[in-house]
Amino acid sequence: MTQPTSPSPVKRERTPWKLMTLALVLMAVDFVLGPYIQFPVFFVVPVMLAAWHYNVAWAVLIALAMAGVRFLYHWYWNFPLEVMPATLNTVMRALVLILVAWATARTALLVRRLRKRVEELEAQLPVCKGCGVIRGEDGAWVEVGSLPAKASLHCPTCEEKQYGLYHQSG
Numbered sequence: 266m267t268q269p270t271s272p273s274p275v276k277r278e279r280t281p282w283k284l285m286t287l288a289l290v291l292m293a294v295d296f297v298l299g300p301y302i303q304f305p306v307f308f309v310v311p312v313m314l315a316a317w318h319y320n321v322a323w324a325v326l327i328a329l330a331m332a333g334v335r336f337l338y339h340w341y342w343n344f345p346l347e348v349m350p351a352t353l354n355t356v357m358r359a360l361v362l363i364l365v366a367w368a369t370a371r372t373a374l375l376v377r378r379l380r381k382r383v384e385e386l387e388a389q390l391p392v393c394k395g396c397g398v399i400r401g402e403d404g405a406w407v408e409v410g411s412l413p414a415k416a417s418l419h420c421p422t423c424e425e426k427q428y429g430l431y432h433q434s435g
């Protein structure tokens with residue numbers, strides 16, 4: 266018996282080079298702006314994107330790298346470094362980023378599952394190829410907005426349009 270295949274995100278096995286580049290750019294900007302600007306709030310951007318498009322491991326890796334490098338900047342800045350608050354800030358920043366990574370990855374997983382479920386359900390609907398109406402349980406055709414037509418069906422109106430002419434001319 267085969268395992269049911271789970272929805273496979275397109276980019277899961279790849280390395281997020283673009284996001285790592287973005288992280289490097291953000292770290293460079295942070296370095297230029299110096300210790301008094303709270304630029305690290307933007308560190309959430311590559312972390313969220315990595316968690317959404319890749320996986321939580323990449324997101325956590327990027328989060329830890331950014332928080333860690335930020336910590337090292339203090340020595341280059343000649344900032345009056347007090348090791349204890351700087352360490353605490355780094356730990357808090359890393360924890361918040363990891364939390365964001367986890368929540369984003371979880372939301373992405375839920376969205377992928379729901380999207381797959383909706384596609385499965387839509388595939389089972391009796392949808393008219395011509396105008397997109399669906400046939401209800403009572404046999405009546407109802408409009409429900411735009412749905413992809415996957416069944417080989419025509420509602421009576423579209424059948425008339427499609428084949429009525431052939432019946433007349435043929």
Ligand SMILES: [Zn+2]
Binds near residue numbers: 394395398420421423
């Ligand atoms: Zn129709």
